[in-house]
Amino acid sequence: xxxxxxxxxxVIAVAFFATSGAISLSRFWHExxxxxxxxxxxxxxxxxxxxxxxxxxxxxxxxWLPLGDNFDTLIWLGLLLAVFSFYVQRTKPIIGLDWFxxxxxxxLLLAAAIFGRTQPHExxxxxWSWVHRVSAYGGALAFFVAGAVGVLYLxxxxxLRDKKLAMAGPNLGSLERLEHVTFTSTxxxxxxxxxGAITGFIQLVFKHExxxxxxxxxxxxxxxVYALVLHSPINPSFRGRKTAxxxxxxxxxxxxxLVIVQLMPAGGxx
Amino acid sequence: MQRLxxxxxxxxxxxxxxxxxxxxxxxxxxxAMSAFRERFSDSEAVLLSTCNRVELYVARAVHGHPxxxxxxxxxxxxxxxxxxxxxxxxYEKLERDVVAHLFTVVSSLDSMVLGETxxxxxxxxxxxxxxxxxxxxxxxxxxxxxxxxVGKQVMTQxxxxxxxxxxASVAVDYARKIFDHFNDKTVLSIGAGEVAQLVLQHFTKLAxxxxxxxxxxxxxxxxxxxxFNGTPATFEHLAEHLTKADVVITSxxxxxxxxTRSDFEPLLKQRRYRPIFIIDLAVPRDVEASVGDLENVYLxxxxxxxxxxxxxxxxxxxxxxxxxxxxxxxxxxFVAWHRTREMGPAIDRLYKRYxxxxxxxxxxxxxxxxxxxxAEKEHLAELTRRIVNKLLHDPITALRSGGxxxxxxxxxxxxxxxxxxxxxxxxxSKEDESPDSP
Numbered sequence: 001x002x003x004x005x006x007x008x009x010x011v012i013a014v015a016f017f018a019t020s021g022a023i024s025l026s027r028f029w030h031e032x033x034x035x036x037x038x039x040x041x042x043x044x045x046x047x048x049x050x051x052x053x054x055x056x057x058x059x060x061x062x063x064w065l066p067l068g069d070n071f072d073t074l075i076w077l078g079l080l081l082a083v084f085s086f087y088v089q090r091t092k093p094i095i096g097l098d099w100f101x102x103x104x105x106x107x108l109l110l111a112a113a114i115f116g117r118t119q120p121h122e123x124x125x126x127x128w129s130w131v132h133r134v135s136a137y138g139g140a141l142a143f144f145v146a147g148a149v150g151v152l153y154l155x156x157x158x159x160l161r162d163k164k165l166a167m168a169g170p171n172l173g174s175l176e177r178l179e180h181v182t183f184t185s186t187x188x189x190x191x192x193x194x195x196g197a198i199t200g201f202i203q204l205v206f207k208h209e210x211x212x213x214x215x216x217x218x219x220x221x222x223x224x225v226y227a228l229v230l231h232s233p234i235n236p237s238f239r240g241r242k243t244a245x246x247x248x249x250x251x252x253x254x255x256x257x258l259v260i261v262q263l264m265p266a267g268g269x270x
Numbered sequence: 271m272q273r274l275x276x277x278x279x280x281x282x283x284x285x286x287x288x289x290x291x292x293x294x295x296x297x298x299x300x301x302a303m304s305a306f307r308e309r310f311s312d313s314e315a316v317l318l319s320t321c322n323r324v325e326l327y328v329a330r331a332v333h334g335h336p337x338x339x340x341x342x343x344x345x346x347x348x349x350x351x352x353x354x355x356x357x358x359x360x361y362e363k364l365e366r367d368v369v370a371h372l373f374t375v376v377s378s379l380d381s382m383v384l385g386e387t388x389x390x391x392x393x394x395x396x397x398x399x400x401x402x403x404x405x406x407x408x409x410x411x412x413x414x415x416x417x418x419x420v421g422k423q424v425m426t427q428x429x430x431x432x433x434x435x436x437x438a439s440v441a442v443d444y445a446r447k448i449f450d451h452f453n454d455k456t457v458l459s460i461g462a463g464e465v466a467q468l469v470l471q472h473f474t475k476l477a478x479x480x481x482x483x484x485x486x487x488x489x490x491x492x493x494x495x496x497x498f499n500g501t502p503a504t505f506e507h508l509a510e511h512l513t514k515a516d517v518v519i520t521s522x523x524x525x526x527x528x529x530t531r532s533d534f535e536p537l538l539k540q541r542r543y544r545p546i547f548i549i550d551l552a553v554p555r556d557v558e559a560s561v562g563d564l565e566n567v568y569l570x571x572x573x574x575x576x577x578x579x580x581x582x583x584x585x586x587x588x589x590x591x592x593x594x595x596x597x598x599x600x601x602x603x604f605v606a607w608h609r610t611r612e613m614g615p616a617i618d619r620l621y622k623r624y625x626x627x628x629x630x631x632x633x634x635x636x637x638x639x640x641x642x643x644x645a646e647k648e649h650l651a652e653l654t655r656r657i658v659n660k661l662l663h664d665p666i667t668a669l670r671s672g673g674x675x676x677x678x679x680x681x682x683x684x685x686x687x688x689x690x691x692x693x694x695x696x697x698x699s700k701e702d703e704s705p706d707s708p
Contacts, residue, residue, distance in 0.1 A: 160444070175545060253291070
């Protein structure tokens with residue numbers, strides 16, 4: 001279970017991310033270089049604090065294996081999403097990406113604080129379960145990015161169709177770039193989710209571990225949605241707006257899976 | 271005495287779907303001028319038709335033809351469009367307001383894109399076209415010559431056309447919102463409109479993977495392809511080119527849409543639903559508006575692009591004020607010059623009449639003074655001449671300057687003729703000059 005000190009630091013990190021998101025969102029109405037720098041500084045401060053919490057927590061529990069419990073896992077997920085968002089913004093500028101990823105990061109860290117305190121789960125440290133966790137959470141991370149970029153795609157597409165709005169606000173990236181990022185994230189996420197699902201299935205069948213039916217149904221739903229998204233090169237009538245909408249739907253289902261996992265007695269399976 | 275009239279509609283009074291119904295291409299403009307001259311042979315006319323406006327400038331005798339209603343009917347009959355469909359979008363102007371409007375138009379102050387230089391060429395073309403049809407004379411010749419000179423003055427003496435956002439640059443900005451890179455994209459240009467060439471110039475700077483130039487006239491297409499380092503493409507295979515294209519720039523003079531929804535929809539599958547950016551710069555439009563409703567099709571017409579451009583105009587108020595000052599001064603100068611020209615003969619008659627009256631009275635007086643010397647006679651003659659000049663000085667100055675610039679010269683002239691009985695005088699002098707008079 002996390003200590004009060006770790007939780008306090010985590011709440012400060014959450015505050016940093018929330019501030020970063022708010023400052024970044026203000027750029028929607030008025031683009032200022034100062035705001036961009038402030039948002040970035042707050043975001044990185046949150047990352048640094050999150051890493052300190054992780055290190056402290058691992059030192060306290062005496063294990064350095066990542067994803068050892070749900071507190072550790074949700075922080076990992078949040079920080080990786082934040083770092084990945086910063087990386088994408090640096091290499092392929094998509095100005096609004098952090099408007100969507102920062103709230104998810106904030107929620108993940110808050111969830112770590114809440115569930116880590118009220119529903120602490122020690123994850124089973126077998127290889128199968130570890131691979132299952134890493135691939136499932138990695139997939140979720142990629143889908144969060146795909147969903148965020150999908151929302152941006154829908155906004156840009158709406159602006160271009162409205163015409164009068166097309167030149168309003170900051171440049172959120174071209175449709176082509178957004179579609180590419182969505183597709184890449186989905187491809188990575190889908191591969192990881194598939195591994196996660198197979199390893200989960202093996203644990204379920206061969207190791208007779210129990211899990212929630214809702215979790216299985218939602219996971220299959222996420223898998224099918226992203227299978228459709230990946231289907232777009234074969235059936236191009238899916239490309240564009242439909243792909244973006246499916247990505248967003250997939251993220252919503254994925255959030256449902258994550259919530260169920262946190263509410264289950266032993267973190268989804270044991 | 272001539273009257274100046276203007277009847278027209280523009281981007282501020284009429285939407286594109288009305289403007290395109292009344293637009294004239296070069297051939298239609300020539301035909302319209304001939305038809306106009308045939309019907310109203312005593313009047314002068316210039317027809318200005320651009321993507322933003324259709325305006326008919328007319329000079330005719332005060333009580334002559336065409337009247338405004340006849341001008342409306344002329345436009346309606348030529349395009350076979352019921353007048354009710356566009357009447358509410360029309361504006362009409364008279365006399366000084368016509369001059370002010372034309373000078374404002376030619377200076378691009380009335381354009382959607384402030385500072386655009388194209389309008390100057392378009393006004394010049396309209397004037398040349400009217401000259402070829404012998405449709406301009408003593409009134410519209412000096413008016414349009416002065417207008418072109420005003421346009422040049424505004425472009426050279428103000429910064430109106432500096433730092434402006436052009437339709438071409440806006441089109442490229444839009445393309446960048448759809449596509450990330452262009453080295454694997456195909457740009458297709460259909461037609462050879464002037465704006466389209468400007469847009470094409472901007473797109474070539476993006477180094478597209480392929481540039482296809484499609485024109486009904488193969489030689490023109492070949493020339494353009496050479497100029498822009500592109501590949502000529504045949505108009506007959508337009509559907510095939512549309513399947514390959516990622517960006518389409520179209521500006522033909524076709525009176526009907528060349529890309530319809532029913533033609534384009536089946537191509538979507540062949541295109542594998544790739545996004546396509548279509549820039550329709552033609553008026554009338556080349557692409558049916560409903561094509562823009564299709565998935566992954568982004569269709570922009572000239573109004574859509576110009577709307578964005580116009581939002582940047584408020585940032586150049588200094589240049590606009592300088593341009594307006596030039597236009598205002600030139601309008602005053604032209605109206606004063608025109609008034610002097612119109613009033614000249616009447617003022618001459620006025621002087622002649624009153625000097626003649628004075629001479630008659632002087633002669634009568636001199637008969638009663640037989641002992642008067644020649645020197646004294648000279649003094650008296652000079653006195654009467656100066657009295658007449660002084661009496662006429664103020665009214666004539668007022669007539670020449672116009673006083674209230676908005677009062678029609680015709681109104682002044684009419685008053686002058688009535689007050690000083692100049693018509694009787696003119697008729698009498700005509701009778702005197704008549705070979706049949708005794």
